[in-house]
Structure formats: structure tokens, C-alpha cells
Amino acid sequence: MPDSGPVVVTAISENKVTLEQWRALLAVIDAGGYAKAAELLNKSQSAVSYSISQLESALGVKVFQLQGRKAVPSPAGELLYRRARQLLEQAERLEKSAGCLSIKVEPLIKIAADLIIPPIRVLQCLEIFAKDFPDTRVEIFESVLSGTEDALLQRHVDLAIGGRVPTGFMGEKLVTVTMHGVSSPDHPLQQLGRAINYEDMRQHRQIIVRDSGQYRRRTEGWQEADQRWTVSHIKTSLDAIRMGLGYAWLPDAYTHEDILAGRLKYLPVEVGAVREVPTYLTFADNEFSGPATRRLAEVLKENLPKMCGYSI
Structure with missing residues (x-):
């Protein structure tokens, strides 16, 4: 049996399946149905259905099959879904890269x-960066664990x-x-x-900071206390500990002054009192990063190690 990959590629090139x-296809599978996909794409349900039928006609395969009353991806649909996601990601990167090439300095990072x-x-660090690129806007997304990935x-x-570099990134x-x-x-x-x-x-009681990722798929460290409170920000955890409401493992950069002032104390733990977590700076697309993005990366690499390195 021939591999389905080349057949699909040939069909795509000859029949010109559109990105839309x-x-x-991605929207219907991700949303779990045509109606929700239509809302996601801001289109009518009939328009989404027509796009799917046109795709099936162009490729000569059925991408959905019925299970009871529900349409689910066929084996071919599952394969096309994975490849379509890669295709659209590449198209979006190409579009963004072309935009970067058309301007000298990024207006937004x-x-x-x-x-x-x-x-x-x-x-x-942004204060330092702004001296070189005062007109570049910056948006910061504060995240925890897999939210960054x-x-x-x-x-x-x-x-x-x-704390982690996703597969496919450097x-x-x-x-x-x-x-x-x-x-x-x-x-x-x-x-x-x-x-x-x-x-x-x-x-x-242990105070835990919630993973901000879409699927909250990561936990770090020991989390076995019978009583646990979960919060969304490390500062909230710190406030709770100052109030005597529990204990937690927190970065020294947050607790440094409280330890010196006697407001907090290290837990006298037999094993595991200290955790070391390496952090990384990762470009979404290093090859097409503009001068402002590269300068911000330089500032972060130069200054964060000095700012966050406490030894007590």
C-alpha cells in the first residue's frame, strides 16, 4: 500500500485546497461540531459545511464519519487534521515574517x-530596553508553568x-x-x-500557585498536604504565608527581604528544603525576529541573572 502522505500532497497541489x-476542518474538530465551529470562525454553519464538502471533493476522501448522530474525524480526517495544523502554523509564520521584513522596527513585542x-x-529590564526603542509597544503575559509553553x-x-523549552523551539x-x-x-x-x-x-495547609496553561497539565514539587489552598499569583501566596495561613515553596527573589527582616523563616525540612529551577529565554521565531525583539532579549539575558541571583 502506498503511503497516504504523498497522495494527499499531490491532491492538495492539483486541486488547490484553500487555507480557509x-x-x-481544524475548527470543526477542535470545537466538536459544525455549529460551534461556525461561531468560532464567525461564519454561518452552512458556509462551514460547504468548505468541508469542497475540501472532501478536492481530496477525494471523507474527513468525517458518523458515530450515532455525531460526526467524528475519519482516520483520513485525523491525518489531515495534524498536517493542516502544521500547514496553517507555517502560513501564519510566513505571513508574520513577511510583515517583519517590510518594516525596520517592530511596533509591538x-x-x-x-x-x-x-x-x-x-x-x-523593559525600562532599560525602552531607552533604545521608546516607540515599540510591549505586551506582557504573566504566566505560570505550562501557560508559558x-x-x-x-x-x-x-x-x-x-522553566521549560517546548519541543521544536530553541x-x-x-x-x-x-x-x-x-x-x-x-x-x-x-x-x-x-x-x-x-x-x-x-x-x-500548603499554598499552591495554579498552572495558568489551557489544560493545567503541570505541577511542580511536593504537593501532598491534606489541606491545600490554590491561588493564581505568587504574591497572593506570599501574602497568605505572611498571615500565617500556610506554607509554600517560593523563589528567593520574592522572600529575600522578608527573610532578612524576620517576617518569614525557612522551613527546617529534612529533605528537599531547597529547589533549583532553571529558566530559559525562548524566541518564537528567532530567524525572523526584528531588531527590537533581539535587543529586548539581550537586555533580559544581561540583567535578569544579576537581578534574580540571591544567596542567603
């Missing part, structure tokens, strides 16, 4: 920044600062963030007079 038809790096440090994968940003290490378990000085875990273990911590 590929978008319709979008950056995803994991909250493991304090936002004030990113802002200080999602921003890159969905091409929502030009640069990302996060990242450069920025700084290793050191995190300690901390609590208020009067927290019961500080009063045991000995090193504490996981069973001790299991009996007290």
Missing part, C-alpha cells in the same frame, strides 16, 4: 513571563521566559531560580524543635 478550508521571575525584574506553541508571543538558559520552603515565624511547623518531614507537612 483547512481552517474550517509580546512576551510571556513566568511568575517564577518577579514581574518587577522584567519591568526593570502554551503562549509559545500558539504563537501568541515573540519571546518567553519559563531556548537559552537565563538564570537558575532558587526556591525555599517558607512560613511565618510562628507557624506550628517552626515550633517542633527539630527537622520536619513530609508527614509533618501533610498535617498543615
